Amino acid sequence: xxxxxxxxxxxxxxxxxxxxxxxxxxxxxxxxxxxxxxxxxxxxxxxxxxxxxxxxxxxxxxxxxxxxxxxxxxxxxxxxxxxxxxxxxxxxxxxxxxxxxxxxxxxxxxxxxxxxxxxxxxxxxxxxxxxxxxxxxxxxxxxxxxxxxxxxxxxxxxxxxxxxxxxxxxxxxxxxxxxxxxxxxxxxxxxxxxxxxxxxxxxxxxxxxxxxxxxxxxxxxxxxxxxxxxxxxxxxxxxxxxxxxxxxxxxxxxxxxxxxxxxxxxxxxxxxxxxxxxxxxxxxxxxxxxxxxxxxxxxxxxxxxxxxxxxxxxxxxxxxxxxxxxxxxxxxxxxxxxxxxxxxxxxxxxxxxxxxxxxxxxxxxxxxxxxxx
Amino acid sequence: xxxxxxxxxxxxxxxxxxxxxxxxxxxxxxxxxxxxxxxxxxxxxxxxxxxxxxxxxxxxxxxxxxxxxxxxxxxxxxxxxxxxxxxxxxxxxxxxxxxxxxxxxxxxxxxxxxxxxxxxxxxxxxxxxxxxxxxxxxxxxxxxxxxxxxxxxxxxxxxxxxxxxxxxxxxxxxxxxxxxxxxxxxxxxxxxxxxxxxxxxxxxxxxxxxxxxxxxxxxxxxxxxxxxxxxxxxxxxxxxxxxxxxxxxxxxxxxxxxxxxxxxxxxxxxxxxxxxxxxxxxxxxxxxxxxxxxxxxxxxxxxxxxxxxxxxxxxxxxxxxxxxxxxxxxxxxxxxxxxxxxxxxxxxxxxxxxxxxxxxxxxxxxxxxxxxxxxxxxxxxxxxxxxxxxxxxxxxxxxxxxxxxxxxxxxxxxxxxxxxxxxx
Numbered sequence: 001x002x003x004x005x006x007x008x009x010x011x012x013x014x015x016x017x018x019x020x021x022x023x024x025x026x027x028x029x030x031x032x033x034x035x036x037x038x039x040x041x042x043x044x045x046x047x048x049x050x051x052x053x054x055x056x057x058x059x060x061x062x063x064x065x066x067x068x069x070x071x072x073x074x075x076x077x078x079x080x081x082x083x084x085x086x087x088x089x090x091x092x093x094x095x096x097x098x099x100x101x102x103x104x105x106x107x108x109x110x111x112x113x114x115x116x117x118x119x120x121x122x123x124x125x126x127x128x129x130x131x132x133x134x135x136x137x138x139x140x141x142x143x144x145x146x147x148x149x150x151x152x153x154x155x156x157x158x159x160x161x162x163x164x165x166x167x168x169x170x171x172x173x174x175x176x177x178x179x180x181x182x183x184x185x186x187x188x189x190x191x192x193x194x195x196x197x198x199x200x201x202x203x204x205x206x207x208x209x210x211x212x213x214x215x216x217x218x219x220x221x222x223x224x225x226x227x228x229x230x231x232x233x234x235x236x237x238x239x240x241x242x243x244x245x246x247x248x249x250x251x252x253x254x255x256x257x258x259x260x261x262x263x264x265x266x267x268x269x270x271x272x273x274x275x276x277x278x279x280x281x282x283x284x285x286x287x288x289x290x291x292x293x294x295x296x297x298x299x300x301x302x303x304x305x306x307x308x309x310x311x312x313x314x315x316x317x318x319x320x321x322x323x324x325x326x327x328x329x330x331x332x333x334x335x336x337x338x339x340x341x342x343x344x345x346x347x348x349x350x351x352x353x354x355x356x357x358x359x360x361x362x363x364x365x366x367x368x369x370x371x372x373x
Numbered sequence: 374x375x376x377x378x379x380x381x382x383x384x385x386x387x388x389x390x391x392x393x394x395x396x397x398x399x400x401x402x403x404x405x406x407x408x409x410x411x412x413x414x415x416x417x418x419x420x421x422x423x424x425x426x427x428x429x430x431x432x433x434x435x436x437x438x439x440x441x442x443x444x445x446x447x448x449x450x451x452x453x454x455x456x457x458x459x460x461x462x463x464x465x466x467x468x469x470x471x472x473x474x475x476x477x478x479x480x481x482x483x484x485x486x487x488x489x490x491x492x493x494x495x496x497x498x499x500x501x502x503x504x505x506x507x508x509x510x511x512x513x514x515x516x517x518x519x520x521x522x523x524x525x526x527x528x529x530x531x532x533x534x535x536x537x538x539x540x541x542x543x544x545x546x547x548x549x550x551x552x553x554x555x556x557x558x559x560x561x562x563x564x565x566x567x568x569x570x571x572x573x574x575x576x577x578x579x580x581x582x583x584x585x586x587x588x589x590x591x592x593x594x595x596x597x598x599x600x601x602x603x604x605x606x607x608x609x610x611x612x613x614x615x616x617x618x619x620x621x622x623x624x625x626x627x628x629x630x631x632x633x634x635x636x637x638x639x640x641x642x643x644x645x646x647x648x649x650x651x652x653x654x655x656x657x658x659x660x661x662x663x664x665x666x667x668x669x670x671x672x673x674x675x676x677x678x679x680x681x682x683x684x685x686x687x688x689x690x691x692x693x694x695x696x697x698x699x700x701x702x703x704x705x706x707x708x709x710x711x712x713x714x715x716x717x718x719x720x721x722x723x724x725x726x727x728x729x730x731x732x733x734x735x736x737x738x739x740x741x742x743x744x745x746x747x748x749x750x751x752x753x754x755x756x757x758x759x760x761x762x763x764x765x766x767x768x769x770x771x772x773x774x775x776x777x778x779x780x781x782x783x784x785x786x787x788x789x790x791x792x793x794x795x796x797x
Contacts, residue, residue, distance in 0.1 A: 357622050
């Protein structure tokens with residue numbers, strides 16, 4: 001039996017990947033606007049040429065590689081489009097992996113098609129290390145307990161893939177996944193809590209709420225070893241009671257004795273190759289804000305005009321991520337944020353906020369795509 | 374506001390109930406009918422106060438508020454209330470009767486209002502009073518005016534009855550106050566599914582909970598309305614239905630189904646033109662950044678689907694002020710509201726019904742026109758699906774006073790029924 005060999009990689013794409021990977025793998029993070037500009041525009045030109053729906057979308061907005069003068073003018077694709085269209089800049093035959101957004105029905109789940117996971121890994125590892133384990137020495141490993149399913153159990157979850165890669169590269173032997181078959185494996189986790197080593201407890205916000213509820217139900221409190229930390233990501237989406245971030249962190253401190261300033265929120269999404277983390281462990285004492293890797297740019301856009309809002313004002317978050325070589329590098333989210341200093345904040349809706357009207361349309365499963373991976 | 378104050382208020386209202394129940398039902402219903410006639414009059418203090426104050430309090434434009442109040446309250450008559458009572462409860466004497474079939478009120482009813490559209494608030498406060506149950510009303514967080522003006526308008530007609538409405542404001546997050554308010558004998562709660570679930574979890578038996586959940590509406594244009602002047606007329610009226618209350622109400626259509634499918638393009642164009650005209654006449658009000666971002670996102674997504682070769686066309690006004698998206702199919706999609714309308718092609722009435730099936734449990738009203746002889750059978754099928762109103766375009770925001778919002782009677786859920794059996 002013969003198996004058709006995948007088409008050979010496009011040399012132009014291979015060159016772009018090599019340039020991006022070189023940046024992603026540099027040990028020092030250095031801001032370089034000219035480098036970003038050049039790679040972003042080259043990447044846009046490539047994706048314009050190789051992703052047909054994106055090309056038409058850009059043409060509809062009067063933007064082509066010859067008219068786009070800087071990376072800010074690259075048309076951003078709404079995250080919702082990933083639910084509708086296979087946005088790939090490579091031939092279908094080269095598809096190697098598909099990540100899907102969370103959701104119940106296949107039709108409502110966005111899909112990121114990849115021909116290589118090299119850029120995704122090259123981006124996620126230094127970001128995680130820098131913001132969740134900033135003091136980890138070279139060659140050192142940390143105890144990571146993961147409140148998410150393993151990649152084996154959830155092969156289409158980019159978050160599970162990320163945790164799998166982090167565990168493999170940075171986790172000590174006492175690390176592991178604590179969610180299986182959709183449930184918390186509480187016994188193993190509680191044993192880890194009683195151990196001497198600091199723990200990095202990582203997972204989805206709703207899994208953390210389930211953990212905290214379980215601890216409260218059993219009247220359990222733990223004092224995690226000094227140096228422990230929590231990394232959480234994503235929303236609740238009806239999978240747990242909704243909590244504000246402050247309330248979540250207060251509950252974490254109450255049950256696990258991990259202070260809010262050691263809790264790191266990650267802002268990421270399936271449609272992106274890179275993630276953004278709170279600054280609290282990297283820059284203790286400084287204002288909490290999301291920091292970005294130098295191969296990304298985050299802008300806040302006025303939804304009414306599409307123009308960038310001034311520093312400190314609220315806008316819709318738009319991202320250019322040079323790790324997105326296989327799909328589209330410019331993404332428009334429906335999330336709100338505000339730029340602060342050298343980073344940004346994501347503005348969430350307060351749980352329980354009252355609606356102006358009485359239409360249920362906004363509450364229904366008709367809900368738009370959101371940021372959780 | 375404190376929990377103790379709320380408990381004291383409930384107690385006072387229970388005492389008021391003891392007096393109120395001694396008054397003939399007819400007197401009470403007449404007084405409330407008079408109050409409804411006050412709300413019908415755009416020159417009344419209550420109407421003028423809302424027309425002046427609601428734009429600032431809620432963000433709706435003054436033009437939208439004025440038109441919305443007229444289309445809502447302006448159509449209600451005091452006699453409609455009398456007809457509602459007679460239709461649901463029979464002769465008024467039944468409320469005063471000593472047997473054999475008796476209707477009683479709960480000693481006190483707490484009404485938790487939601488949203489910022491005033492008409493449902495008036496009904497929510499009036500209906501327990503019809504039965505002579507005094508009301509403790511918590512205004513909606515987004516509308517601090519309406520409940521107080523309703524209480525005032527009733528007091529001006531009948532001061533004792535007005536004293537049976539107490540408006541108490543407290544945050545929905547204030548657990549102690551919520552607990553106290555839920556100690557009434559009957560609780561009427563309006564709000565999202567999440568709000569209703571939260572209230573239901575805290576209401577202790579035997580307190581009766583009457584929940585008015587959020588719903589949605591749609592429109593459907595059939596072959597006789599999908600062309601020419603009939604289309605332009607229907608589009609103009611639908612644009613009014615969309616523009617009023619900025620499409621945030623449960624009677625605001627979130628989408629329009631067009632049969633036959635081949636007429637979806639002209640229908641979308643006509644609706645776009647009509648929404649642009651509506652914007653000039655009744656400008657959209659303030660939009661929060663999250664809503665504006667959702668609209669911009671959905672517009673971009675529609676552009677993207679069009680770019681991918683799908684038969685999708687996006688028509689949009691300046692900024693995010695109004696949007697019409699001609700969809701390629703009848704699939705249910707996100708509804709960002711704030712005057713964002715999708716036009717779905719359907720082959721015929723049968724496909725329309727299939728398309729609505731996923732929305733059935735939340736369906737409030739369907740504006741229908743142009744289905745000719747098929748209309749009665751379509752209306753029946755829509756009612757079977759769960760729609761509680763089937764009306765022409767342009768009438769969605771003018772529900773009859775007796776409209777059964779949640780597919781159930783308005784008064785009987787708030788009443789207690791007793792039967793006197795003759796001794797054998």
